[in-house]
Amino acid sequence: MYEFSWDRRIRRPRRRESERSADLELRALRGQLASLQSAGTDLVASDDVDSALHRIVTRAAEAVLAPAYLLAVTAPGREEPLVHSAGVPEAEVRGLAANLLAGGDLGQGAVVVDVASARRSHGRLAALYGTNYGAMGDEASMLAAYAGHAAAALDLIIALEEARLEATRAGALLELAHELAAATDAAAVTDVVAAALPRIVGCTRSSILLWDPGAGVLRASASFGMTDEQSALLHGAELRPEDTPELVGILTDRTPLIIDDSTSSPALRSLLKAISSTDVVAVPLLAGSTFLGVATAGWQAGEAPPSLDGDVLVRLRGVGDQASTALQKARLLETVSHQATHDALTGLPNRVLFLDRLATELPGARHGAQLGVLFCDLDRFKEVNDSLGHAAGDELLRQVSARLRSAVRPVDTVGRLSGDEFAIILPGLAHPEDAHGLAARVSACFAEPFRLEGVDVTVGTSVGVAVHGDGRERTAEQLLREADAAMYLQKQRSSPGARTSRPG
Template identity: 65%
Template sequence: MRAARPADRTASPAEARETSGATTGLVLEYVRQHAGEAAVEDTLRRAGVPFTAAELSRPSTWTSYDTRIRLFTAATEVLGDPGVMFRIGADSLRTGMNSSVVVLVRAMGSPRQVYARLPRAVANFTTTSTMEVVESDATSATLRYRLHEGYVHSRLDCDYARGLISMVPAIFGLPPARVVHEECESSGAAACVYHLSWDRRSRWSRRRGGPASADPELAALRSQVRGLQEAATDLVDGEDLETVLRRIVDRAAAAVLAPAYLLAVSAPHGGAPLVHSSGLDPAEVPLLVARLLAGNDLGPGAVTVDVASARRTHGRLAALNRPGQGGLGDERAMLAAYAGHAAAALDLVLALEDSRSEARRAGALLDLAHDLAQAAEAREICEVVAGALPRIVGCGSSGVLLWDPAAGVLRAAACAGLPPEQEAVLRTATLRAGDVPEVFGILTDREPRVISAVGASAPMRDLLAALLLTDVVAVPLLAGTTFLGVVTASWADGEVSGALDADVLARLRGVGDQASTALQKARLLETVRHQASHDALTGLPNRVLFRERLADALAAAAPSGSVGVLFCDLDRFKAVNDSLGHAAGDELLRQVSARLRAAVRPGDTVGRLSGDEFAVLLPRLASPSDAQAVVGRVAAAFAEPFRLDGIPVPMGTSTGVAVHTGCGEDPSATAERLLREADTAMYRHKHRDRPPAPAPRPAE
């Protein structure tokens, strides 16, 4: 159990990181070897810990002091042995002590050297206790072990610590140390004091025998090799880069025991480094990452190594101890060996990621080609291209801006990847060539532009700031020498670093070429459609399109609504052709079409049906009589003479009106009927002043 903490220490709802998985793993392995897997599950159930056996066996899993004591208590109950915690510590060399610890201890040369360094390494196993060496010589030492303030001492924890420190000489092939423990915190002492004594190597080595396989160092080395092989396999089996990076941090604890770990590697395609950590306050991580990647010292308790292979340096890995704490020996060499395996795994995973990325890009390019083949309108083409660019180029957002030659501006036709507010900004922006140097430059030399917010012109810099972007690549869309617009790939702050390379530009050019071809085809198709449905001379809808729009207006009319058709025929048009020539007649028709368009209401349609015959579609009439107001404006449009080659030419028109109220059962048939009725009404108007034709004389 643990007593209430002082007021300045706030308990976290998450599991506190106070006990290394190296400790909990030893307990569960001892239970497994002596009582089986069912006993392990019983121990976990009795302890009520929020972890599985596999999690508690990983060195990277740190648990609270409460969890440790509950686990110790449960193991004691399951095995029915009050002294089992001492035996678990004393037998740890056989039951699975971390192999890197064994190798490091053996490299120190003697038990005396290990005991001298042991207080610095205690934090690798627990953060709730402090150890100090009171005295030591070649075959004896006195250690003082004290639980931190705020925790209630458990005799089980003391038994485990006694067993663990007694087995240090066994790593050197000596009998375990003899431990005399007369002062214990559980009995009210200020600290636990352990008096240790052990045999000299020279005396024991003559009596020592047995196979080489019994050598603790050899067994640890073999275990370490197996661990590295398993780590390499585990890393390579990662499904994606994020999984591999997380496993690197988890596996680092098998190489070097420490309370915390930090990994920072370069992002494959630029941008902010990829960071994974364990045991660190998230608020500390950014500053530590900056110092780690800069090669700065992270403190005396830090072990830092490069994660580098023969191909590239990926980043850096650090095992972090608290100030004043540290390892037993050359942990750097252990961590470096593991980092080498991690780097090789990263090489393979990144190669696989690149292969997958290329496959995704190839698929996206095929999808783009297919979608462009189906798109018929410029707007749809722009939406398809903008939507495909992030997958093909790897950008955060994209856009297609089309050139308006009449206004001299670029306007957004489509975009993807921008938040709604920024998308609205881009869609309403107009980039004038005269105001934005980047637009003028690309319009002049037809070359791509890599634009950064740092070196951009003031208008472009303001636009990028409004769009929350820092980098843009713009590639011109060209149909031969005709400038159609630009396609853009863009990145926000932190999304791109060295990613604006030749490969990105090549992919963007490829997409731009496809977009240019599709836009050119769409414009050609639009021209053909326009020519098929419009009069070539005046640009007005022809008879086919006019009839379609009339049928649509009839179909959309409300039951009480009215739709009208006004039919116009020029008076004495033939005389103009005969006297001034057909060129003058054509000019007259163009001027007539302009005056008619100016005379009608917004939403009305003026069409040229044939020769000198024009028609006006009047949708949404409030009443049939409203058509007469339009008739009056049309008549007024002919009040002033037309000027042809500087000659004033008076011109009149005959007009007929037909109105339909309600919804026709067959809009197409109703449209034909209305056109005939308006034509008939126009004919009556044209011949209103002529005498009636004489009645036919009867045959003699």
């Protein structure tokens, strides 16, 4: 309310008062202009969107004399609008903000302007006057000027946030490439990729599932962002094509899937519910036409971005391509390593791996947990080769390796050293005599004849025993030589033969 008074008797100073009033108005306009000019600098100085919105409301309150203000904008990557207010009852803020963004009518006592730039429309700003108040003069144009400054500042801040995010993702991609280069097996590859996905894709949880072609199932190899219980449930699950139509689709089409827990198949819906994931993007991991598995990015309820088939999918596919290449390399290394340390014919550890495992067991061989080594040599193996051929000799070696593995304990190691020579590591023996008992069991497994080329072939073996744990220090080579020498002593004491008998 304004109250005016004047003296009718004073006439001559009227012009001076008018000039003085004009000066006051001019100074006020200059003050508003200076405030408007400084607003741009002040808004751009904000570190993030929330800080900028708070400053917008504060600046608007300085420029426009209204009892209350409301600002509502939409930010990229966020489902809920960002709202800042002053003078508005807390219980009314959410409803008024929704009405403001929807373009609804806030009443005659509201001055509403758009917060928009040439690049995008961010939202709306409102100065709210009560029923007994009204906007004065050109406050709407002044509020619009502040809204223009605010839009420009938001453009800049959002661009900076996006640049920082992209820089973070680029750094995460470089780190992923570096870590994948150092990963030497499939388990390490999947762990590295699962941990990197949230930083690169923007998901809150991730997993890598590998395909087992022999069993025809998809199993989790690594996960990230889940509780221990959720991770255990995921790793214990097996997805089969006959139960999961989504898996049939990805196996057939080799295309990504966007999965919603409300529309997925019952088996998959049950798994998603168990791990509290509502939205999942899955991309196949391919090596040429070979299906290796699936990489997934997931979100819990209310966390997923509005669109999952844009940047999210592109980034996930990029990481999936890197994962596929790394898995190929890891499996190739595993194959080469296996070939270098295992016998190609029987699949048993070769001499190099056998001695390495024996050297690893030696430090633990003490009183009460002694270490035994058996050295086995087939009797007259050459005669089998000469009479039935080398193919039959190879088959005999494969059958011998299978019998040896079935005769020893799960903790024991059977190796093929060369030709018809086999050796066995016996860790954790309570007494030296236990090694001789196991040697007798090994000899007994040759009692039954072997079936080769339709012929029953009886082959004997000589077994030498060496035990480490009597206080004497030995190397792996020395212990193996002792077992070898013991085997030759046994061979000299007996003369087992190899005889063949044809059926019928």
